[in-house]
Amino acid sequence: VLAPLIAPSLLAADFARLGEEVAAIAAAGADWLHLDIMDGHFVPNISFGPGLVKALRKHAAIPFDVHLMIAPADPYLAAFAEAGADVISLHPEAGPHLHRSLQTIRALGKKAGVVLNPATPVDCVAHVLDLTDLILVMSVNPGFGGQSFLDSQLPKIAALRRMIEASGRDIRLQVDGGVTAATAPRCVEAGADVLVAGTAVFGQKDYAAAIAGLRAPART
Ligand code: DX5
Numbered sequence: 001v002l003a004p005l006i007a008p009s010l011l012a013a014d015f016a017r018l019g020e021e022v023a024a025i026a027a028a029g030a031d032w033l034h035l036d037i038m039d040g041h042f043v044p045n046i047s048f049g050p051g052l053v054k055a056l057r058k059h060a061a062i063p064f065d066v067h068l069m070i071a072p073a074d075p076y077l078a079a080f081a082e083a084g085a086d087v088i089s090l091h092p093e094a095g096p097h098l099h100r101s102l103q104t105i106r107a108l109g110k111k112a113g114v115v116l117n118p119a120t121p122v123d124c125v126a127h128v129l130d131l132t133d134l135i136l137v138m139s140v141n142p143g144f145g146g147q148s149f150l151d152s153q154l155p156k157i158a159a160l161r162r163m164i165e166a167s168g169r170d171i172r173l174q175v176d177g178g179v180t181a182a183t184a185p186r187c188v189e190a191g192a193d194v195l196v197a198g199t200a201v202f203g204q205k206d207y208a209a210a211i212a213g214l215r216a217p218a219r220t
């Protein structure tokens, strides 16, 4: 029985108490911390940058999973690596040379992730699997928390699971957007092994119960 890893998204935390929030979510059993970086250009919202990631690093020991929604991303990869990111994921649409960006992340000693928007085909990653540690399927359009899960992305998750298995590579398959106790089991059944959840965790009073509730629908 494989339970998914749970990566709460800091975007839904109390921004006035971020250090405490990070410590609390780690103590509540979060596997990773998901950090959404938005530039007001690639996506229609602005969040925070490497300075905040660095400031939060000392508040928890769990892996920091940095989701870049910025364009261009390449000029900032080193800054996020130095800030303490463990995984750095970017969208193919953020720059002309995805392969080069993934090489750069790997050269910085970090895990490299590719993020697929709802309309982005799975073929985007087919020829860079050797440089990919994680594939993130967006189950909402990126930019905001609290949106509704797009069922149309479930077949994409399943297709990517097949692609990963066929490759024989050790690649994580993550889902982000609208993941709740109701939608999580469907993501896991389709083949996801890391679930990002913002409002479904930080929007609850009991973080430990919220995380356990997302993890419960285990894949057998
Ligand atoms: C959206 C972000 C998500 C967001 C998820 O652009 O990538 O990580 O925080 O929020 P929920 O879980 O509330 O949909």
Ligand code: ZN
Pocket: 009, 034, 035, 036, 067, 176, 196
């Ligand atoms: Zn995200």
